[in-house]
Amino acid sequence: MTGILRTLVIAWKELLQLRRDRLTMAMMFMLPIVQLTLFGYAINTDVRHIPTVVYDQDGSAASRDLAHSLEATGFYDLVGHVSDYDEIQRSLRSSKARVALIIPPNYASDLVRGRTAHVQLVVDGSDPQVVASATNTAASMVTARSSTLLVTKLQRAGAGGVAMPIELEPNTWYNPDLRTAVFIVPGLVGVILTMTMVMLTAMALARERERGTLEQLIVSPVRKLGLVIGKIVPYVAIGYVQMSLILLVGWLIFDVPIRGSIGLLYGLASLFIAANLAIGLFFSTLARTQQQAMQMSFFFLLPNILLSGFMFPFEAMPRPAQILALGLPLTHFLRVVRGIVLKGSVFADLAPQLVAMAAILVALVLFASARFTKKLV
Amino acid sequence: MSAPAQTTAIVETEHLSRHFGSLVAVRDVSLSVQRGEIFGVLGPNGAGKSTTIRMLCGILDPTGGRGTVVGYDIARDAEKIKQRIGYMTQRFSLYEDLSVIENLRFYAGIYGVAWKKRKARVDAVLSSSGLEQRKDQLAGTLSGGWKQRVALACATIHEPPLLFLDEPTAGVDPVSRRDFWEQIHAIASQGTTVLLTTHYMDEAERCHRLSFIFRGTLLDVGTPDEIVARRHLQVAELEVERATDAAALLRTRPEVEEVAHYGHTLRVAVRGGADPERIVREVLEGGGVAVDSLRRSRVTVEDAFVAMVRAEAEAA
Numbered sequence: 086m087t088g089i090l091r092t093l094v095i096a097w098k099e100l101l102q103l104r105r106d107r108l109t110m111a112m113m114f115m116l117p118i119v120q121l122t123l124f125g126y127a128i129n130t131d132v133r134h135i136p137t138v139v140y141d142q143d144g145s146a147a148s149r150d151l152a153h154s155l156e157a158t159g160f161y162d163l164v165g166h167v168s169d170y171d172e173i174q175r176s177l178r179s180s181k182a183r184v185a186l187i188i189p190p191n192y193a194s195d196l197v198r199g200r201t202a203h204v205q206l207v208v209d210g211s212d213p214q215v216v217a218s219a220t221n222t223a224a225s226m227v228t229a230r231s232s233t234l235l236v237t238k239l240q241r242a243g244a245g246g247v248a249m250p251i252e253l254e255p256n257t258w259y260n261p262d263l264r265t266a267v268f269i270v271p272g273l274v275g276v277i278l279t280m281t282m283v284m285l286t287a288m289a290l291a292r293e294r295e296r297g298t299l300e301q302l303i304v305s306p307v308r309k310l311g312l313v314i315g316k317i318v319p320y321v322a323i324g325y326v327q328m329s330l331i332l333l334v335g336w337l338i339f340d341v342p343i344r345g346s347i348g349l350l351y352g353l354a355s356l357f358i359a360a361n362l363a364i365g366l367f368f369s370t371l372a373r374t375q376q377q378a379m380q381m382s383f384f385f386l387l388p389n390i391l392l393s394g395f396m397f398p399f400e401a402m403p404r405p406a407q408i409l410a411l412g413l414p415l416t417h418f419l420r421v422v423r424g425i426v427l428k429g430s431v432f433a434d435l436a437p438q439l440v441a442m443a444a445i446l447v448a449l450v451l452f453a454s455a456r457f458t459k460k461l462v
Numbered sequence: 463m464s465a466p467a468q469t470t471a472i473v474e475t476e477h478l479s480r481h482f483g484s485l486v487a488v489r490d491v492s493l494s495v496q497r498g499e500i501f502g503v504l505g506p507n508g509a510g511k512s513t514t515i516r517m518l519c520g521i522l523d524p525t526g527g528r529g530t531v532v533g534y535d536i537a538r539d540a541e542k543i544k545q546r547i548g549y550m551t552q553r554f555s556l557y558e559d560l561s562v563i564e565n566l567r568f569y570a571g572i573y574g575v576a577w578k579k580r581k582a583r584v585d586a587v588l589s590s591s592g593l594e595q596r597k598d599q600l601a602g603t604l605s606g607g608w609k610q611r612v613a614l615a616c617a618t619i620h621e622p623p624l625l626f627l628d629e630p631t632a633g634v635d636p637v638s639r640r641d642f643w644e645q646i647h648a649i650a651s652q653g654t655t656v657l658l659t660t661h662y663m664d665e666a667e668r669c670h671r672l673s674f675i676f677r678g679t680l681l682d683v684g685t686p687d688e689i690v691a692r693r694h695l696q697v698a699e700l701e702v703e704r705a706t707d708a709a710a711l712l713r714t715r716p717e718v719e720e721v722a723h724y725g726h727t728l729r730v731a732v733r734g735g736a737d738p739e740r741i742v743r744e745v746l747e748g749g750g751v752a753v754d755s756l757r758r759s760r761v762t763v764e765d766a767f768v769a770m771v772r773a774e775a776e777a778a
Contacts, residue, residue, distance in 0.1 A: 087574045101564060102557065105559045296555060297551060298556070300521070300555060304547070305549075306545040
């Protein structure tokens with residue numbers, strides 16, 4: 086009973102200190118909003134409007150038609166015509182264009198005579214993401230055109246009832262417009278919680294160590310567990326506030342829907358928040374000063390952003406990176422939050438993530454509490 | 463569960479030792495502190511004073527020997543000890559972003575002062591430390607002397623029978639130090655035992671009993687008078703024109719333990735019950751230095767301490 090009271094006393098003290106620390110308070114609530122706006126607007130992984138030059142050696146109606154239908158896909162902006170290969174090189178080098186379409190001299194006549202016309206697409210490979218988008222779009226456009234031409238030709242030749250043998254109808258669920266914000270906003274919940282929870286816990290304890298008040302608490306009858314819980318409970322509350330803020334702003338500004346159960350999301354988030362607090366606690370046992378605690382937190386954030394699947398697909402990473410990523414609570418939480426928010430996943434869908442996060446949490450708590458002792462040395 | 467032993471000693475150690483790797487911070491310290499006394503642990507920086515106090519508070523495990531504090535074993539029952547002691551360090555570990563009264567309430571809560579008693583206790587320490595006017599001020603905005611008062615008030619909010627003060631007056635102005643010592647005596651007169659460390663010699667003389675720690679070893683324990691008497695020192699003070707020459711001459715005599723400058727005055731301590739006035743006259747008249755005045759002086763704890771440290775350093 087007295088133990089619970091002591092824990093409450095510590096939590097109350099922590100809140101009093103937080104209230105006085107305007108900068109931290111502002112950071113905790115402004116950070117999610119600023120990040121959300123930044124990531125939501127700035128990061129756009131669907132490549133559109135690639136500046137393109139055309140080297141039309143044919144100059145026929147058919148070749149102009151090809152160039153126009155390329156532009157009509159919306160992926161290419163025709164920024165000019167060039168008249169030789171040197172000019173193509175200059176355009177790519179000066180970044181005036183990233184793609185060049187080269188139509189050979191006999192394009193129109195080849196089409197008429199039934200010979201294969203070789204159209205060339207030169208792509209600036211310094212940004213791989215542009216290469217993939219540019220070639221894929223152009224290739225499918227050209228294939229579609231060829232098929233249509235073939236079918237028309239066959240029909241003209243008198244083969245009645247010729248139709249396209251196979252037609253693929255792609256159907257994208259959950260984010261049909263492929264908007265990046267829809268993908269980023271739920272992920273941001275996880276990233277921001279990782280950042281603030283780890284940093285705040287690590288710094289809150291490092292501050293007490295730096296100021297000497299930790300020694301004062303260690304000499305007091307406060308139990309280790311009571312001390313730790315009292316210190317982190319206020320931050321758990323802050324974590325939930327941040328999470329709600331991101332989801333709310335994401336819904337208002339970026340139109341990100343919440344399809345699943347908010348209760349389930351908040352419930353599973355508790356495991357994730359606890360795991361991050363344990364990491365922060367562990368960092369605080371290593372750090373002698375607040376500055377060190379801050380540095381460690383940032384150091385920890387980087388692999389989280391890169392490996393967790395927040396920005397790059399988990400499936401695309403090499404095996405060792407995947408194994409590393411599975412040890413990060415964020416990897417599992419991202420699946421939870423994207424699952425619930427975007428796909429309306431239910432508890433049964435997320436059981437593997439629940440198990441993984443619980444396992445990480447137990448390991449972290451054991452590890453952190455072994456390091457955090459109520460002795461000085 | 464061991465019950466507190468019924469002795470008058472509130473702190474008792476036997477061969478208490480602490481190593482940090484190959485470094486021996488505290489070696490074989492055996493001492494006992496009686497209930498109600500002000501017990502000073504004196505020693506230079508790095509002598510092992512803080513390490514000793516931390517072991518007694520149960521926040522540092524001894525690597526050798528044993529000790530009991532308020533009747534509990536320091537290695538086994540550290541948590542029981544922690545409920546019955548107050549602890550204050552030279553860093554005045556206050557929450558600087560909390561007000562004076564918030565700090566007091568916090569420590570009252572941490573030490574489990576009953577809710578009904580809390581207000582009375584907070585008011586009592588506020589008035590005994592003269593902090594009523596400043597109770598809503600943020601602790602970080604107080605001067606060193608006031609911080610020290612708040613720290614002491616926090617350490618005594620739960621009326622502990624035993625108070626540990628680790629260099630409580632470091633970095634505090636002389637007037638505040640004086641006030642602080644009056645408070646310490648007031649606390650002790652109500653039956654609280656006070657164990658404190660210091661390297662201020664004038665403070666050592668204000669303790670009921672003292673112990674000297676040097677390089678982790680306990681050199682002597684006793685009342686200030688006992689400790690001074692055991693050194694068999696005699697001290698004279700003199701005024702001379704050429705003080706530096708006089709000091710150099712005096713230091714050539716084997717009986718002379720120490721010569722120290724105090725402004726225009728020289729303090730000369732001699733060993734083994736020799737007559738300091740006779741030695742001063744002999745040496746300075748022989749060296750042709752005129753003595754303006756010469757008188758016997760009281761032997762201080764500082765004289766005793768310097769003699770002890772010097773003997774120990776020579777022996778090593």
